[in-house]
Amino acid sequence: MHANVRLVSASIADGADEQLLDEWHALLARHATVCGALEAELRRRHDIGVSEFEALERLATGPQGKCRGVELTEAVHLSQSAASRLVARMERDGLVERTTCPDDRRAIFIALTDAGRQRYREAKPTQRAVLAATMG
Template identity: 65%
Template sequence: MSDVAERGLVRQWHDLQALHAAVSGALEARLQERHGIGVTEFEALEQLATADRKCRGTELTEVVHLSQSATSRLVARMEREGLVERSLCEDDRRGVFVNLTAAGRRRYDEAKPTHREVLAEVLARA
């Protein structure tokens, strides 16, 4: 790879990181201010609200891009807030499903327009 190509590649990477930071920061601030949740909580709520079947805890880990233990803490916090509930898989007692509660559905429905508004604002400037 030539030096010019390498510099271009690294510049693209830095631009991508800057865009991610701008979007994440704006989402975090606005979702917290208006709805009392952060980006990760919103992503978890969206996965649960749009899944066409029950969501296993391990699937949620992939969506929120956290470690398994961090996702478990996230789910526990959301459960304390009444946004989700956990249930055991009847076929595999080791499996845990995470289910959206009515309160979680309301919070998601209220926060979704804010999420989309921020995406439109920040990505339009990119």
């Protein structure tokens, strides 16, 4: 989801500019802290990263355990090429499979496998615990 931003030509007052930058840097620092902790624990305990977990969660909580490739790309906040590499790794690891849409053979669905569903169930408590510890 991208925010709509309207650029304004008027300059921001120095104090407001400094506050805006402070908030931005705090957001970046919090993001780095949470993502770093998630990445470390998910790798250590479940041999997956944050992006893999997000993809598994999107598929596990979506209708019928599958979605179009473009929807998965948007859900994991990656570029199309990075998401394609992610899906290829997850497919190689047996967590997902690609299928064609019966109504539109050009469309590709990414479907959760039984192994992917199991990995998600095992990793979900870890992800939630790290979120609670780092964001709570």
